[in-house]
């Protein structure tokens with residue numbers, strides 16, 4: 001049982017750097033359910049968690065650089081996910097269902113966030129140029 005996160009062009013925010021980071025997030029999230037060994041799952045979640053923080057920091061830096069008006073709002077969304085990932089990563093992940101729920105949650109969050117929030121931000125960044 002695994003959910004594969006397929007990045008395709010519909011997720012492109014037309015910025016090479018951010019697209020690459022999003023692809024990486026998809027890859028890391030996909031790797032979580034592949035090996036259903038509790039230790040490996042936890043390790044993969046921590047790797048995802050760390051990379052997510054780095055990616056959010058990069059996005060937030062860009063936002064500040066161009067004075068994105070929804071910076072605070074977007075930053076808050078990032079913070080909420082980080083908190084949630086932190087809480088979730090403490091779970092035991094000792095059954096398929098909890099792993100599946102986690103991956104589904106990450107998938108829904110990421111796809112929705114990229115397609116809506118990140119798209120809005122990148123649109124603003126493009127118009128400003």
Ligand SMILES: [Fe+2]
Pocket residue numbers: 059074078113117118
């Ligand atoms: Fe974002």
